[in-house]
Amino acid sequence: MKTDQYDIENIDLAEDGMRRLAWVRAQMPILQKIKQEFQATKPFEGIHIGICLHVEAKTGIWIETLKAGGAEIAITGSPGTTQDEVAAALVANYGCQVFAKRNETFAQHMVYIAKVLATAPNLLSDNGADLHFLLDSKPEFSGLRSRIIGATEETTTGAFRLREDMRPFTFPTVIINDTRAKRIIENRYGVGQSVVDGLMRGTNILIGGKKITVIGYGYCGQGVARRLQGLGGRVMVADIDPLAQLEAHLEGFETGDLVDLIPKSDIIITVTGRPNALEKQHFDLMRDGVMLANAGHFEFEIDLTTLRERATKHQQLQKNIDAFQLGNQKTIYLLSQGNLVNLAAGDGNPIEVMDLGLALQSLSLAYLAKNAASLAPMPQTVPALVEQRVARLALENWA
Numbered sequence: 001m002k003t004d005q006y007d008i009e010n011i012d013l014a015e016d017g018m019r020r021l022a023w024v025r026a027q028m029p030i031l032q033k034i035k036q037e038f039q040a041t042k043p044f045e046g047i048h049i050g051i052c053l054h055v056e057a058k059t060g061i062w063i064e065t066l067k068a069g070g071a072e073i074a075i076t077g078s079p080g081t082t083q084d085e086v087a088a089a090l091v092a093n094y095g096c097q098v099f100a101k102r103n104e105t106f107a108q109h110m111v112y113i114a115k116v117l118a119t120a121p122n123l124l125s126d127n128g129a130d131l132h133f134l135l136d137s138k139p140e141f142s143g144l145r146s147r148i149i150g151a152t153e154e155t156t157t158g159a160f161r162l163r164e165d166m167r168p169f170t171f172p173t174v175i176i177n178d179t180r181a182k183r184i185i186e187n188r189y190g191v192g193q194s195v196v197d198g199l200m201r202g203t204n205i206l207i208g209g210k211k212i213t214v215i216g217y218g219y220c221g222q223g224v225a226r227r228l229q230g231l232g233g234r235v236m237v238a239d240i241d242p243l244a245q246l247e248a249h250l251e252g253f254e255t256g257d258l259v260d261l262i263p264k265s266d267i268i269i270t271v272t273g274r275p276n277a278l279e280k281q282h283f284d285l286m287r288d289g290v291m292l293a294n295a296g297h298f299e300f301e302i303d304l305t306t307l308r309e310r311a312t313k314h315q316q317l318q319k320n321i322d323a324f325q326l327g328n329q330k331t332i333y334l335l336s337q338g339n340l341v342n343l344a345a346g347d348g349n350p351i352e353v354m355d356l357g358l359a360l361q362s363l364s365l366a367y368l369a370k371n372a373a374s375l376a377p378m379p380q381t382v383p384a385l386v387e388q389r390v391a392r393l394a395l396e397n398w399a
Helices: 011-026 029-041 057-068 084-092 106-117 130-137 139-146 156-165 180-203 219-230 242-250 258-264 280-285 304-310 351-374 384-398
Strands: 048-052 072-076 097-099 123-126 150-153 173-175 211-215 234-238 267-270 291-294 313-318 321-326 330-335 379-381
Touching: 011 057, 011 084, 029 057, 029 351, 029 384, 048 106, 048 130, 057 072, 057 084, 057 351, 072 106, 084 097, 097 106, 106 130, 106 139, 123 130, 123 351, 130 139, 130 150, 130 156, 150 156, 150 351, 156 173, 156 379, 173 351, 180 219, 180 267, 180 291, 180 330, 180 351, 180 384, 211 219, 211 258, 219 234, 234 242, 234 258, 258 280, 280 304, 304 321, 304 330, 351 384
Parallel strands: 048 072, 048 123, 072 097, 123 150, 150 173, 173 379, 211 234, 211 267, 267 291, 291 330
Antiparallel strands: 313 321, 321 330
């Protein structure tokens, strides 16, 4: 493949990437069954899929599945979450157009989003609605709309953006996050475990006894709060939705407004899918030595611009810990540069959980390839038969 068709850290890492894929493949039986089906039916013959999703080993096995169905693939990832060896393997061994590096900035991420769109895909698989929004906002991509037949969107953040901020659609977008399977299995159980794993790997701290504020009590926040509580954390919950706060209260968590919880917190974790969950006024309330982690989406859940501007000293202490000194008052520790702590400091959601989640993606894309012309051009839920089939496949392999 020509070097202008990919932008990765180091193509020589491909062999390391293939070894990583071998372990993950052995733990993803649902996708292996779908892959066999796709090899026979070729639902993506002649179709080019443009993807924005974390470029890591589990995604690599999903790419194998789509390729077995005849798809051509262009993919980009997310700042701080790419496994560079997997990116290399996807280029060298699968012929994918990959635009992703672990150390990419958000500005580079948006350049890579544009590169994926420039490959003229027929189907999109989005994460945070970045492909959708660049397609919507950049005149140079306006001609693509007639070529794109449909899309999927993986996340809570992307679902918010598509439903609240997008102009009228010209193609159907299936929201994977609408499914009970995604919300309960992946968000609550998968994100809950992986965020705690990333936090512990990145810091090597004891969770027991720590006062921890979880901001956002949706399905992901519920999982994070419960796993931290199970390890002995003294977990507090903040959410702008009074019903979410009531639910957290009934689950035994202390609840309250951020201004009341922040001064008591040793660790603060954002899990909102919204920008600026932590802002300037919140930094003033934090105690010396507080740790900040983001488990929602992009780094913008924490107002890092203000944090950097106010810091009189900034030092990276180790790979996933940055210290920001605010005058002579206190030091605030930022984990994983504000990127997703479960992927930047860990390996992301458990393999089995993503086997289910990426099966939803696979079958939804196949459904779109066959039926997009008959669907309304708007955000919509995964077809019930697709979700039920994936749940049955999970039961067959997990129970």
